Amino acid sequence: MxxxxxxxxxxxxxxxxxAGGGPLVDAQTAQNIPKxxxxxxxxxxxxxxxxxxxxxxxxxxxxxxxxxxxxxxxxxxxxxxxxxxxxxxxxxxxxxxxxxxxxxxxxxxxxxxxxxxxIVTPKDCSRCHPDEAKQYARSKHANTLEIIWQIDPWLKKGMNSDFERATGCFYCHGTILKMTDGQLDPETWPNVGVGRINMDGSRGSCSSCHTRHRFSVMEARKPEACGQCHLGPDHPQIEIYMESKHGDIYTAFGDSYNWNAAPGTWSPGVDFRGPTCASCHMSGAGSVLTSHDVTERLSWEIQAPLTIRPEDFKPFPAKTNWKIERDKMKEICTQCHGKTWVDAHYVTLDKVVHEYNEVYFKPAKKKLNELYDKGLLDKTKFFDERLEVEFYELWHHEGRRARMGAAMMAPDYAWWHGFYECKKRFSNYMEEANDLIKHNKKAYVAKDFPNATGNTTRPPQTMPRGK
Ligand code: HEC
Ligand code: HEC
Ligand code: HEC
Ligand code: HEC
Ligand code: HEC
Ligand code: HEC
Ligand code: HEC
Ligand code: HEC
Structure with missing residues (x-):
């Protein structure tokens, strides 16, 4: 600098x-002239x-x-x-x-x-904030377009339109910025998605959480900053948080938290009495340092179809060791809780993960493969047969909610929006699948599947690059 x-x-x-120093206006002619x-x-x-x-x-x-x-x-x-x-x-x-x-x-x-x-990119900010930019660059946030183009059936099988993608997926995940005739292309701009790919090659947009031009830490420390994207049927973290005791404490006492504590010094017990998303996932405490890599502190991929360790997540293997990361998260918890309380929480989480994997996901996946092998389901497209949709929602909606609810202390999501729905969906899915097998009957294919027009060519910018 x-x-x-x-x-x-x-x-x-x-x-x-x-400036301008105009004449005073009387009440009759008054307009909305800003001070x-x-x-x-x-x-x-x-x-x-x-x-x-x-x-x-x-x-x-x-x-x-x-x-x-x-x-x-x-x-x-x-x-x-x-x-x-x-x-x-x-x-x-x-x-x-x-x-x-x-x-x-x-x-x-x-x-x-x-x-x-x-356009002001993470690379531009990195001139003065190199650490934040470096951590951010290795996070899943920054690399999400690479990840979703690898694994998402909506995009890979072209099952939604480009316009549906622009107003949905890419608003949160980010667009690939492009200029057309010297102007930013309106199909890619405005956008502040977490993994936006910029023309200088950098990934992300720092204003996802720090809106311009305040660029405040206060805003990013509040759960609403994350709740812009982390909500809804498939990743209801803000709803889960608001249901938890931590969210309840935030609602009751948030007004008295010291949101503007200097960067890196925002401390449990000193500045706030209940954690927010940022306290658990990003801000430092004890010997754990603040990080802009949200993959840190995670010991599971509880958003994935089959729950695995972050380092085993093939589309984007984390360069972390889950045991070390779990210890970091536990150290955050133990700023306010005893070890027994925290260890017990993780014992329950691990049991939930095991139950979801073994009781719901694996048998459902096995059945899906059986249907494909027998030719009763058609593999060319995804979502155009009912059982494919049922399978998708089993892991992507209630299967996630059960795991997320358990991980972040929200019993209503763990059970009513979670395992209860898993049971219902699983039973219906199995009934229909077994019926097709019993009668050797091909599933109905929705020939009139709407708007399956999206481009399926993977953009070169989303290919893995040297990290
Ligand atoms: C700390 C860096 C920073 C500073 C200082 C800054 N900007 Fe920005 N500005 C940004 C970022 C980031 C964006 C969002 C662009 C993006 O998403 O790439 C932005 C966007 C904009 C836009 C387009 C946004 C819109 O809503 O149309 C304008 C215009 C702009 N800035 C003008 C200014 C002006 C004028 C100043 C000084 C008074 C200023 N900026 C100071 C970082 C900065
Ligand atoms: C030319 C150097 C420079 C650039 C470029 C720059 N910053 Fe800063 N930024 C600073 C300085 C200096 C401070 C510390 C100000 C202080 O502590 O009063 C700061 C503080 C901050 C803070 C902390 C604010 C708070 O509430 O405590 C955030 C967040 C931030 N910058 C984000 C960004 C982002 C995002 C960009 C890119 C869009 C950016 N900065 C670009 C120099 C820069
Ligand atoms: C409201 C914002 C939002 C929209 C809209 C959205 N996503 Fe996401 N997406 C997220 C968030 C947040 C996560 C992280 C979920 C988690 O880890 O719990 C995510 C996760 C994912 C993942 C999993 C990434 C991984 O690491 O396994 C894929 C794939 C994905 N989204 C694809 C899409 C596609 C394709 C669309 C549009 C059809 C879409 N998303 C629409 C916010 C959104
Ligand atoms: C004489 C007035 C004037 C000056 C000087 C000026 N701007 Fe602007 N700038 C504007 C106006 C007006 C717009 C909005 C144009 C529009 O809405 O079409 C604009 C737009 C912008 C945009 C958005 C551009 C885009 O393509 O969307 C940025 C960024 C910006 N100004 C930054 C700056 C910076 C940085 C400086 C100083 C180096 C600067 N401006 C100097 C008047 C000015
Ligand atoms: C996912 C949300 C999120 C995004 C995106 C994000 N930040 Fe932050 N940022 C935070 C949070 C939360 C804090 C507060 C950490 C704390 O409590 O001290 C923070 C703090 C900061 C600070 C203050 C110093 C520090 O490390 O605590 C700077 C500077 C900063 N961010 C810059 C950036 C830059 C540059 C980018 C883009 C590369 C960026 N941020 C993107 C959430 C975000
Ligand atoms: C603009 C949208 C957006 C905002 C704002 C946002 N996220 Fe995310 N987040 C995403 C998306 C998209 C993903 C999925 C990335 C992937 O896995 O491909 C994600 C993934 C994550 C993950 C999972 C990382 C992993 O390795 O599995 C965590 C944890 C997370 N976000 C925390 C936060 C926190 C905390 C905040 C607020 C401080 C926040 N996010 C703000 C969009 C957002
Ligand atoms: C009390 C601490 C705490 C709070 C508050 C909290 N989380 Fe979490 N979060 C966790 C724990 C613990 C896990 C599971 C970690 C693991 O994998 O071991 C988790 C998991 C996640 C995941 C799943 C990551 C993946 O890919 O599987 C996302 C995304 C996430 N949190 C986002 C958020 C958001 C957004 C908020 C706020 C709305 C939030 N969290 C609030 C502790 C917290
Ligand atoms: C800033 C302090 C703080 C941090 C950090 C924190 N908690 Fe809490 N937590 C509390 C407080 C205060 C309560 C309310 C206790 C009560 O019911 O009286 C609470 C409640 C809980 C509950 C009880 C939920 C219920 O509905 O009964 C669990 C479980 C929990 N925390 C686990 C964790 C875990 C796990 C972490 C770390 C991932 C964590 N907490 C981080 C302060 C914190």
Whole structure:
């Protein structure tokens, strides 16, 4: 970081700048004229960087205030520090050059002209936050597009439309950014999915959890930040959390938590009395360090069809040792709980995993294979025969909910939305499967399966790369 920039200080709220200084409006003609944000620059800054701030203060007062209230503004990190580009960068904003041909704006002249980009990637942030960016780059979050293109039948078998993917899957998982005619392609932008693939090759978007331009740790520490994506029938972590005692404590006492504790110092018992998603999965405590790799601290893949260890997850084997990771998570728990309490919790979790694998998943999978082998189910497409859908939902919906509910202390998800539903689905599935086998009858194939038009060519950007 430039020392000069660090030494100088921006004083916010020190002076009133009445730009435009229009006449006072009376009640009759009053419109929604926003109050100008109080702001003064009190030191040297490149003139190009001052231009961004001054012009955008008028053009986008909402965006400007977010930045002005951020720690970045406080530390003198300007628009230009993040949005700087080279003329030949593929993601440079060609349309922005026009802003320097304006007569209505003091700063809209050639004197201030510099190339900018709308995209600010983990690689850009890594100039000042190398550790966070490195941890993030090896996480499943960053690499999720690689993973889903390997294993997901919706994408691989083209069972949904490109538009359904854009408004669903890729909103959470991320798009592959693309420019068309000098503009960001609307099919890929706007997007802040966790695994967005950027034009500089980096993966992810830091604003998934730290929305711009506040970039606050407070926001990311709250469960709602994760709940944007971690919800719904197949991964209801936010619902599970809100049902748990930890969520109950958050609801009751969250207002008194010290959400703004300095990065890396947010401590159980000191700053909060019940953990959030971030406390258990990311923030440091005891000897466990803060990490932007959410795969750390996990000892199971409880989202997978067959529960396995993270290092045995073939599409993206974790470079971790599950025993060490489990000990790390336990150390988080023991900031507030005794060892017996925590060990007992894990004994139960392991039993749940075993029961799900042996009683539900393995027999259902065996039956599915039998149907394929006998030619009663057709392998070319997935989801166009009812038993395929039933099998999918057994592991992907209630099978996950049972395991997640048990892992994160939510009995309603472990049982009513979990194992209870597993039992029901399993029984119906077996009945129908055995009936087809008994009568040697081919399953009905939905010829009119709607909108199975998605592109099935795997984008080259999602191929594994050197990690
Ligand atoms: C004279 C006014 C002016 C100046 C100076 C200016 N901008 Fe802008 N900028 C705008 C306006 C207006 C827009 C919105 C254009 C639109 O909505 O089509 C914009 C858009 C942007 C965008 C989005 C571009 C896109 O393609 O979506 C970014 C990023 C941006 N500005 C950053 C900067 C940075 C960084 C600087 C300083 C290096 C800067 N601007 C200087 C007026 C300005
Ligand atoms: C700490 C880095 C950082 C700073 C400082 C910063 N930005 Fe951004 N800006 C971002 C990120 C990240 C995004 C989201 C882009 C993405 O998803 O790749 C963004 C997006 C934008 C956009 C497009 C978003 C939209 O909603 O249209 C504009 C315009 C913009 N910034 C202007 C500015 C201006 C003006 C300033 C200074 C007042 C500024 N930025 C300061 C990181 C920064
Ligand atoms: C030019 C250097 C620079 C760049 C580029 C930069 N940051 Fe920062 N960032 C800083 C500094 C310096 C601080 C510490 C400010 C402080 O402690 O007051 C900071 C603080 C933060 C914080 C902690 C805020 C808080 O509430 O305590 C977050 C989160 C953050 N940055 C995210 C990002 C993201 C995301 C990007 C990329 C979009 C980014 N930064 C780009 C220098 C930078
Ligand atoms: C609301 C956000 C959201 C949407 C929409 C969404 N996902 Fe996901 N997806 C997630 C989250 C969160 C997880 C992590 C689940 C877990 O670990 O419990 C996930 C997990 C996955 C996984 C498992 C990855 C692994 O490591 O095994 C695949 C594959 C996947 N999603 C594919 C898709 C596809 C394909 C679509 C669209 C048809 C889609 N998702 C739509 C949020 C979403
Ligand atoms: C999955 C959500 C999530 C994403 C995505 C994310 N962060 Fe964070 N970040 C957090 C949380 C939670 C904290 C607070 C950790 C703590 O309690 O100190 C944090 C803290 C930080 C801090 C403060 C220093 C620290 O390590 O505690 C910086 C800087 C930061 N993030 C930068 C980034 C950058 C750069 C990226 C993109 C590469 C990024 N973050 C992406 C959740 C996220
Ligand atoms: C923008 C969407 C989004 C947000 C926000 C988000 N996640 Fe995720 N998360 C995902 C997706 C998608 C996956 C699945 C990645 C995969 O397995 O391919 C995932 C996976 C995970 C995993 C499983 C990792 C593994 O190795 O199996 C954990 C744990 C996790 N997220 C925790 C968090 C936490 C904690 C937060 C908030 C601080 C958060 N996530 C915020 C989308 C999101
Ligand atoms: C009390 C601590 C705690 C809290 C709070 C918590 N989790 Fe978890 N989470 C766990 C434990 C323990 C596991 C199972 C770990 C293992 O594999 O050993 C887990 C598993 C997960 C997984 C499954 C990872 C996989 O791939 O199988 C995801 C995703 C996840 N948590 C996300 C979240 C989100 C999002 C929140 C907040 C809404 C949250 N967690 C809150 C402790 C917690
Ligand atoms: C910041 C402190 C804190 C952390 C960290 C924490 N817990 Fe808790 N936990 C609590 C408190 C407080 C309660 C409420 C106890 C009560 O019922 O009086 C609680 C309750 C529980 C319960 C009881 C749930 C119920 O509904 O009866 C379980 C089980 C539990 N925690 C397990 C864990 C595990 C496992 C971890 C680590 C993965 C963990 N906790 C991390 C503070 C914490």
């Amino acid at each position: 430039k020392k000069l920039l660090m030494i100088a200080i921006l004083i916010l709220g020190a002076a009133v700048l009445l 100008e944000k109080v702001y003064r620059i009190e030191r040297s800054m490149p003139k190009e960087a001052i231009a961004c701030i001054q012009c955008h203060k008028n053009e986008h007062p909402g965006l400007f205030s977010d930045w002005a209230d951020s720690r970045h503004a406080n530390a003198n990190i300007t628009c230009f520090d993040c949005h700087k580009a080279e003329e030949f960068d593929p993601d440079v904003s060609k349309s922005h050059y026009k802003q320097y041909e304006r007569s209505d704006q003091k700063y809209g002249t050639q004197e201030y002209k510099v190339p900018v980009t709308a």
